[in-house]
Amino acid sequence: MNRSGRREGMAPEVRKSKQWRLASLQLLVLTFCVITMAMYVSNIPRYYKALVNTCIVQGCGNSVPAMPIPEHGLTIEDYALLFVLIDCVFTFVFYATSVVMLWKVFREPMGLLAATAMVSFGTSFPSLTIVASEGSLFAQNWFLLVSMLGWISLSLFFFLFPDGFFVPKWTRFVFLLIVAVDGLQFIYHGQMWDRLGVPEFVQLIWYVGSTVILIYSQVYRFRKVSQPVQRQQTKWVVYGVSIGVVGFVGMSILFDPSLNDGSAITYVYLNAILNLSLTAIPITLALAILRERLWNIDPLVNRTLVYAALSVCVVLLYTFAVLYLSQLFQTKDNFIVSLLATAMVAVAFAPIKVWLQRQINRVMRGRHDDPYAVLLELGNQLIKPLAPEAMLDAVVRTVKEALRLPYTGISIGVGGQQKLVASAGEPVNELHSFPVIHRGEELGTLVIASRSPGEAFSPEDGKFLDVLLRQTGPIVENVNMTLGMKLLARDLQDSREKLVLAREEERRQIRKNLHDDLAPRLAALALNAATAQKYVVKEPETAIEMLADLRQVIRSTVSEIRTMVHDLRPPTLDELGLIGAIQERIHGLSKPAQLLAEEQGSKPLRIGLDAPQPLPVLPAAVEVAAYRIVIESIVNVIKHARATSCTVRLDINSAHQLTVEITDNGRAGRVSSAASVAGKGGIGQQSIRERAAELGGQCGIERLEDGGTRVFAVLPL
Template identity: 70%
Template structure:
């Protein structure tokens, strides 16, 4: 069974592999057929086009220039002084041929470099078709030529269909959005009907010109919208760059076509052949942006950054329009004021005005377009000035950080900006503006050689980086953001310190009240009943003194024992509040007494084990300044606990206790031994066993007085306890 199963599985895999091979072969053959069709179509169209060039020249010279050829070529009177009829005919032929030559050359490059790209084949068909039929050459020269005439009628229809298909599918071959496929079907139906009626469909059905305008305008806008929609929602980084080139070329062509078509109106020009030469040349030059940008987009090789080109186009295009308007308005106004007919003086003054206004107008337009596209990265100091004006207003550090992130976001026109910094060992978001749409870049915020935080900024679009001007702006701004983040850290530290201080005060108050409650309970529940019993026993003994002296003597003996135990309890209670030796001997004397008391059992223990006797030495600066009672108690408890730990746990042979007063009015208490290490987190009771403070309590006692206590292990061995307590 297993053998049969393996055979069946191998047979199934072999069938799947063979079907996959068949599918690949079908794709390869389909692609080869498409390549052959596009190559044949291009060569045939180019050959027919070249064959019609002489005929076009003859038609222009013989009829079209002087008498007109319908909608193809209007009648154009020759200027009095200028080129001859033959020269004008040659100029029109050269303009059309150069236009078509640009389309043919870009198509050849795409066909050569992108021969295996389906979108490249569609682009070739679109460029060959449009480049052949947009000029009036083929239509004017092929009338009555039979096959050539109908061939180019079909190509004219194919040019708009293939160009529409290219814009709807580029760059990944899918209709985006999905409903755009129905728009393409509608465009194809209209173009096929136009071919069927040989370009006279609109006149045949008496469709108004406004409907024609709306149809062509809306369909063109849909084609551009599909590219913009794909750019914003579906495209990858490389596809976005390709789409930029396509939209850029289409925008230049549409603007040039609309602008120059308006100037073809006879009411806006003198209608001479020389004027039409200029208009045709500029119109064709603007439309050649389509094949050049399509070639860059399809090939995807060396996709240069198009943003500087777009900015320069906008700047010089706007500048040209402004200069033309200034010149025209100035000439018309000065002509009326001066009332001259030859306009020489007006033209001279208008030229001077344009020359003076050129430089500042160019700078202003450059600045406005830069800010429109990339924000204010070219003027970081003005942005810093505005930020400084915001920061001098009374506001908390959080508001300052929010002002910084908003300034970066608005100045660079990016969708998201945020500042992260470390709080409590964790990286935390402290300020943000906008929403994160694309990938983000992280930049460190460094101040005084220390990284205070990080600035997170998002790209303007997917895959788009930042320019050198952007990085320069960010470098300048990060230098100013460092002190602001440091100020925020200091404020947060002060808040945490104030919070810790408040908690410490609350703990002190609670500890004080607990201590008072403890004393009250001892006095009320223990000492008070005992004193009352003493008074009662004394009164009873007084009664028995005369009648029963022996009973009175026994009662007085018991009374004496009770009084002694009561005195011991009172001493214990007082000792818990403050060691009596501090009042009797002072701090240094009390420590010396504690050292003496601990040295005796340590010496006896060492003698039993045959070990070396522990030597404890006290070093003081002589006379200590008057110390507060709380400081004396804390120092005494810390030294006592440290010495007990040395005796019990370290097996040390030497131990030094050092008290010093520093220049900044701080008392340094150091207990250092040469014994073995011990775990510094264990809480041990003190020798007296009553108060029960351990190592944790040592730290707490120092912290309650505004100081600190830590335990370390020096390089030479042993253990060191260092407590620093301020005296002021």
């Protein structure tokens, strides 16, 4: 009791402590962002003046190289303004992203971390802060601190996004190493590598390795840990980082003086493209954090790959054309050469784009854009002498390979149950079902797995599957017919075996009855007759007594013979027909039913017969089966149902089948009771089903909603 009271007392304190820590963190992040933004804005005029007075002409260390200004064109002030605008636009995109995050997810620790990373990285990456803070010790140290926090917070964000845990766990040690390196950079005022004499290749390994680990942590989280919504968020983040890293690496290479002319306009273009590629990071980050239901990123990735590859092809084609035509015309500067090269690029642009789009589509999503070529290949496989099951194997393999799926399978209904008849691959992701419809009937189901966890199929995938399923319908129908014929053949063989066994069993029973019962009685009759013959003359009275006993034995023997004949086929069927035999048997059972009702103190059972007059000529087997089903069902009603009404209906349906129905208003629970004995030779409810099955018919026993039981059978004629 004390423990529970102590827990209840501690809960508000813990809650207040968490709220206080969150409020402190919010205040710290907000203060840091405001001070950093204010100092950045205040240093913009100093950056512009430094560019005009010193940096563009003489250079400012490693931040801004010296850039010659062409005599004709923009002035130095214009170039300075362009550099300021490029840096400010870059930074303000990061600032805008952080402001939106602080506004939308101010109470979430991941939102605060993302806002800190955006402000820090957006401030420290451009050269504005380094150039403008020259001569101010506080500004230099503050921006060095901002730079350190930028790399640390950005790295921590990628290690923790989106659920706040290090995945895999060993990445926490990598993060501690990043913190240590960035801390040393702050201590050495951004010159740690030079002060410690670290070779350039080691620096390259560090920057490339840490970036690869950041991306790897997100990819690992995507494949092993994340839920569907988190996977979509991870796709956006990885996409933005990939665009930024590729742009940063590519532009960094082009900044090499040996690869450009070093002019101011060249650096304007390089800076603009570099900053534009890095702005993909805050934009995709904001989308991943703020939007609950993200757009599908796959088409965007597809288009990015297409146009990136297209740009490379166009540049290579144009360069090759210019070099080749210049060599051909022995000139380096000719309007005709440029015109011809441009014409060649224009003519080749559309075919190259279509080819690249098709190749990238096939790499990412398979061949869903070319279903008819897939159908042609499938048709070439199906014209070979294949078994129906092998045809379905070809279909599932084609679908799997065409759409690049991890698993494909087809199931069809066999014997009233769904059976998987063909499959390819392993069902590692979510499964989706598509019905196979042919001639208005659902013949089976195509089951396919998503390409990745949580990934949905595109409309193009749906169109491809629709076209393919239309062609799969006849194949599935053929397989259904083949399997159905095999099943019927198996059932026919089983029925033949059962009939042979039943026939031999009946013969054995008849032989047993004749040998063990009837034969001794007939032998006894002959012996009694011979004995009585001896006493006719000597002792007539004894002979008369023996003949009286003999007459009684003869009558008993005749009765047993009639019973045996009745078990083989009721004679009343030959004398009165099916309806007459049933009526006579109902009349005979009515008296026992009335006596049983009097003993139980209940209303007597009324048994009615509803049948067309006359019935057509029925096969002997059908007559016997219908008679046995009706009589055994009535006896069941009398013994177990406690019913007051029972109706027997016979009819010939439109399919030329005899329908038999016995309905009562008794206890429905008798359906699940043990098999009851229905008179001599009857074997209960199991016998009813077997008699219908032997003729290829159907039989069922069901409960009625208003009470009672319905026994029905359909016997083919």
